Amino acid sequence: MKKITILLATLLTILYIHTFLWLFNSWLTNPYYSHGILIPIISAFIAYKKLYKKDREPNETPLKIGLYVFAFGLILYVIGFIQVFPFLSALSFLFTLSGLILYFYGKSVMRSLLFPISYLIFAIPLPFILLERITFLLQSISIACSSFLIGLFGISVTTAGSEIQLQNYSFYIGIPCSGINTLISLLALTTIFIHILKCSLNKKIFLFCIAIPIAIFANILRVTLIILIANQYGIEAAMDFFHNVSSPLLFIIAFIFLIIIAKLMKCKIGVMTNA
Secondary structure: OHHHHHHHHHHHHHHOHHHHHHHHHHHHHOHHHHHHHHHHHHHHHHHHHHHOOOOOOOOOOOOOHHHHHHHHHHHHHHHHHHOOOHHHHHHHHHHHHHHHHHHHHOHHHHHHHHHHHHHHHHHOOOOHHHHHHHHHHHHHHHHHHHHHHHHHOOOOOEEEOOEEEOOOOEEEOOHHHOOHHHHHHHHHHHHHHHHOEEOOHHHHHHHHHHHHHHHHHHHHHHHHHHHHHHHHHOHHHHHHHHHHHHHHHHHHHHHHHHHHHHHHOOOEEOOOOOO
């Protein structure tokens, strides 16, 4: 089996070398996916923990359905290659890899590797058109909600397109301030978090879903605080200091809030097993 594993890994590397290079370049240049380089490392570690000293089920036979999964992955790869759509080619890797595992190693191994393989989705940058639409939506939500919260403090505020205007200052809420980076990173971290939790599937799904509004609210709070600090202490205090530290700070607070919700739901952190 070792020889087969080495051969399959070599063939997949040759087939997907251009896709892997595209992914690596995206992780280095796309600010929304700078975390992407960590995803394969985390997935590989989880896969190792799952398979280390794993006992194969007796008389387990490889599954022929793996050939169909593999073929579907190849079709996606070809379409992505012809259409110059690297997202589709990268996505196809999850299917070709899963198909080969099913066919050569069977259901038990596939069950163990299902999560680490699926987790690789967080390393694949979304298509630009889809990312642009999500970003625009988040940007609009941040502008509207931040303006509302600022108004609650009795501060005169108006909005014009992507700008929030106070009496003395005008703030442009650009794409980096939309919160898309926080959302993608928090979802990736949340997925690992719920994977190690001991609780029902329904609770895990709820925690994953609730991470979305938590990330959005964290960004709204960040934008609101920056503008309030600028209004009270000046633009330098807001942009030179708080603007830089607020993003990681509120990301940590958002994740802590998620942990608190998990505790209230009586979810416990379990030990990763080889099952």
